[in-house]
Amino acid sequence: MKCPFCGSKxxxxxxKRESDEDTERRRRECISCSKRFTTYERVEMLDLKIVKKDGRRQPYDRSKILKGIITSCEKLAISSEEINKIVDEIEAELFRMESNEINSTIVGDIVMKHLKKFNEIAYIRFASVYRQFKDIHDLEKELKSMK
Ligand SMILES: [Zn+2]
Structure with a gap:
């Protein structure tokens, strides 16, 4: 198990306490970044499923988020370390929801929220793919909302 914030083991x-559905909840603290988070013995973080728009469920895959962000950050002066940090923050937010099923639209919104804080160009690129802007007016609206 790794810290969802910094990746330290x-x-x-x-x-340690028992919860209702005989799942063991544990509060853990990371020794390197001292952040705290809750884990479940049975409903492990890795059991997280992403519910797609058509109702299909796919196991959570960090590399998919990573790939989307890497594509959005192409040719920008952003290091892979920074990209990994954004993914860590997104992942931490997903895990904090303490749910084992999360809608893909919620994941997309969380990714956009973090990219928006981080880099406007990367955000616009991600949003234009994710929200599938119909034309230039949609893009203009989005640009105005950022000011
Ligand atoms: Zn940590």
Whole structure:
């Protein structure tokens, strides 16, 4: 198990309790970044499923988010370290929802929110693919909303 914030494997359990559906909840603290998060013994983070628009469920795949962001950041002066940090933040937000099924539209919105804070061009690129802008007016509207 790794820290969803920094990826460190050095974690300590700070509190252990049983929850309703005999799933063991654990509060963990990361020794390197000292952030805290909850994990479940059975409903592991890796059991997260993404619900697509057509109702199909796919196992959560970090590399898909990573790929989308790498594409949006192409030719911008953004290091892979920075990209990984954004993915970590997005992932941390997904895990904080403490749900084992999340709609793909929610994932897309979270990705956009983080990219918006980080780099406007990368954000616009991602949004134009994700929201499938119909024409230039949609893009203009989006640009205006950022000001
Ligand atoms: Zn950490």
């Amino acid at each position: 050095e974690l300590k359990v700070i509190d």
